[in-house]
Amino acid sequence: MAHHSDQHDVRFPPLPASGLLLAAQRTESTFEEIPVIDFKDATSRDPRVRRELANLIRDACINVGFFYIKNHGIPQELIESTVEAGKDFFALSEAEKMKLDIHKSPNFKGYTPLFGENTDASGLGDLHEGFDLGWEPKPLPSEQGDFSQSTMVTVRDDGVMTGGNVWPDSNTLPGFKEAVLAYYHSALKLGQLLFPLFALALDLPEAFFDDKTTKPAAIMRLLHYPPQSPTKLKPQDDRQIGIGSHTDYEASAWVAFLLLPFSSENWNLLTSDSQCFTILWQDSAGGLQVQNASGKWIDAVPIPGTVVLNIGDQFARWTIRNNPYISLDDVFKSTVHRVINRSGLERYSIPLFFGSDYDVLLEIATHQMGESVLVMLRTVWNPQPVPTCVSPETPAKYQAITAGEYVKSRLEVTYAHSTS
Ligand SMILES: O=C(O)CCC(=O)C(=O)O
Numbered sequence: 001m002a003h004h005s006d007q008h009d010v011r012f013p014p015l016p017a018s019g020l021l022l023a024a025q026r027t028e029s030t031f032e033e034i035p036v037i038d039f040k041d042a043t044s045r046d047p048r049v050r051r052e053l054a055n056l057i058r059d060a061c062i063n064v065g066f067f068y069i070k071n072h073g074i075p076q077e078l079i080e081s082t083v084e085a086g087k088d089f090f091a092l093s094e095a096e097k098m099k100l101d102i103h104k105s106p107n108f109k110g111y112t113p114l115f116g117e118n119t120d121a122s123g124l125g126d127l128h129e130g131f132d133l134g135w136e137p138k139p140l141p142s143e144q145g146d147f148s149q150s151t152m153v154t155v156r157d158d159g160v161m162t163g164g165n166v167w168p169d170s171n172t173l174p175g176f177k178e179a180v181l182a183y184y185h186s187a188l189k190l191g192q193l194l195f196p197l198f199a200l201a202l203d204l205p206e207a208f209f210d211d212k213t214t215k216p217a218a219i220m221r222l223l224h225y226p227p228q229s230p231t232k233l234k235p236q237d238d239r240q241i242g243i244g245s246h247t248d249y250e251a252s253a254w255v256a257f258l259l260l261p262f263s264s265e266n267w268n269l270l271t272s273d274s275q276c277f278t279i280l281w282q283d284s285a286g287g288l289q290v291q292n293a294s295g296k297w298i299d300a301v302p303i304p305g306t307v308v309l310n311i312g313d314q315f316a317r318w319t320i321r322n323n324p325y326i327s328l329d330d331v332f333k334s335t336v337h338r339v340i341n342r343s344g345l346e347r348y349s350i351p352l353f354f355g356s357d358y359d360v361l362l363e364i365a366t367h368q369m370g371e372s373v374l375v376m377l378r379t380v381w382n383p384q385p386v387p388t389c390v391s392p393e394t395p396a397k398y399q400a401i402t403a404g405e406y407v408k409s410r411l412e413v414t415y416a417h418s419t420s
C-alpha cells in the first residue's frame with residue numbers, strides 16, 4: 001500500500017478554494033431510480049477515466065446513497081457456488097444450525113435464526129435467517145495470484161473484534177467454507193478497489209483511505225428470506241418483514257451502543273460507526289427497497305450481472321457538516337432501506353459490509369435534542385469531516401474528544417439520566 005512520507009499530506013490535503021463538494025447543491029434526494037454504474041474501467045491507468053467513474057459515483061452517493069455495479073469482477077461461478085452453499089446451510093435442521101448460534105461466538109460470527117434480529121426497533125422481528133463471517137485467509141489451493149495487488153495483510157489483529165469464524169462441520173457440508181471464502185475474497189477485492197474511487201469522488205487524494213483500511217472490517221452475511229405471505233402482511237403493517245428499515249452500520253458499534261444508557265427508540269440515531277459501504281449480491285426474487293427523501297419506497301429491482309452498493313453510516317458521518325440551511329447535512333447519504341419478500345419464493349442475498357479498520361479512533365459527540373442528549377459515536381482519524389466537505393460557512397458539526405473525555409462525558413450523561 002502507498003505509505004506517504006508526510007502523513008499530514010494525506011490526512012489534511014489543502015482545502016480547495018471552492019471544492020466541488022462545497023459547490024454541490026444538496027438535492028432533495030427524491031430519486032425515482034437507482035443508477036447503474038459500469039466498473040469495466042475501474043482499474044484504468046488513465047486518471048481521467050478514473051475521475052469520470054468517480055464523478056458518477058459521487059452523484060449516486062450524494063443523490064441516492066445506492067448504485068448498482070455492472071462489471072464488478074466477482075466471477076459468476078463463485079457467486080453460484082456460494083449461493084448453493086448458503087442454500088445447503090439453511091436447509092440444515094434448526095438444531096444443526098443452532099450449534100453455530102451467533103451468541104456463542106465472542107464476536108458475532110455464526111448463525112442467527114429467523115426473528116433473531118429486529119433491525120427496526122419498532123418492528124416485530126426480521127423474517128430472515130443469516131450466517132455471519134469475518135476476515136480469514138483464503139484457503140490456499142484455489143485461485144492463487146489474483147490477490148497479489150491487494151493491500152490486505154495476511155495476519156491481523158482486530159482488537160476487540162479479533163476472533164475466528166465458526167464453520168459447519170465439513171462432513172455435514174463439504175466445500176462450504178471454501179466456496180464462501182472464495183466469494184468473500186473476491187468481493188473484498190472489489191471493496192478495496194472502491195476506496196480510492198470514493199476518495200476521488202470526495203475530491204481527496206486517491207490514497208486518502210489507504211492507512212484507514214489496511215485491514216478493513218469486512219463482515220459478510222449469507223441471508224435467507226422465506227417468502228412473506230401477502231395475506232399475512234397488511235399493506236399498512238410493515239412490522240414483520242424480511243429486514244426492517246435501517247441504514248447500515250457494523251457490529252463493532254453495537255458493543256459500544258449496548259453500553260449506552262439510552263432507550264431503544266434512539267438507536268436509529270445512534271447507529272454510527274465504522275461502516276463505510278456495503279456490497280450486496282441479491283438473487284432474482286426482489287424485495288429490496290430504498291427510501292427517498294419524500295418517504296417513497298423505490299424498488300432496487302434485481303439486475304442480473306450486478307451487485308448493489310450502498311453507503312453506510314460512517315461514510316455519511318465522515319462527510320457531515322453544519323449547513324446554515326439545514327442543520328445536519330451529510331454529503332454522502334446512508335439511505336434507509338428494507339426487504340419485503342413478497343415474491344412467493346425463497347430469497348437469498350449476500351451483503352458484505354466494509355468498514356474502516358477497527359482500530360481507527362472512536363469519537364463521541366453529544367448533542368442536545370429537546371429534553372434528551374443525543375450521543376453519537378463514530379470512528380475517526382482526525383477531528384474533522386473530510387476537508388472537502390467543510391468550509392467556514394459549513395463547518396464541522398461535531399468535535400472529536402479524547403478517550404478520557406469520552407469516559408468522562410459518558411459518566412456525565414449516565415449521571416444526568418439517572419437523576420432525571
Ligand atoms: O438482503 C438484502 O437485500 C439487504 C440486506 C441488508 O440491507 C442488510 O443486511 O443490511
Ligand SMILES: [Fe+2]
Binds near residue numbers: 246337
Ligand atoms: Fe442494510
